[in-house]
Amino acid sequence: MSETAEGSVVITHDVGLHARPSVKLTKLAKGFTSSLEIAGAAEGPWIDAKSIVKVMALKAKQHSTLFVRAAGVDAEAAVAAVVDLVRRDFDEAGDGH
Structure with missing residues (x-):
């Protein structure tokens, strides 16, 4: 069964959605x-x-x-994972950049 999900999250990363965060996303x-x-x-x-x-x-x-939406069998998980990644600062907090 196909589902849809949507969410949004504020980007806190100091350079925004730049190269490394984009690759991770x-x-x-x-x-x-x-x-x-x-x-x-x-x-x-x-x-x-x-x-x-x-x-x-x-x-x-x-x-x-950043607004996020997905459609498909794992839509809820996909949106939750992207929102979580952005909330975690793309796992780059404190890496000295």
């Missing part, structure tokens, strides 16, 4: 069966979270809200 997104999209505004435009080129082109800044 797309790598995570590719681990899910569901289609996964992100946007810098609730009304879009929505982009494929599994495309590194598109994610980096979004250029989401620190303190901006």
Whole structure:
């Protein structure tokens, strides 16, 4: 059964959705069966979270809200995982950059 899910999270990472965070986000997104999209505004435009080129082109800044939506068998888990990754500062807190 297909499901849909959506959520949002504020980007706290000091450089926003830059190269390394973008790579981590797309790598995570590719681990899910569901289609996964992100946007810098609730009304879009929505982009494929599994495309590194598109994610980096979004250029989401620190303190901006990232909107996440997914559709598919693991949609809830996919949205929760992306939101959690952003909340964890892309696992880069305290790495000295």
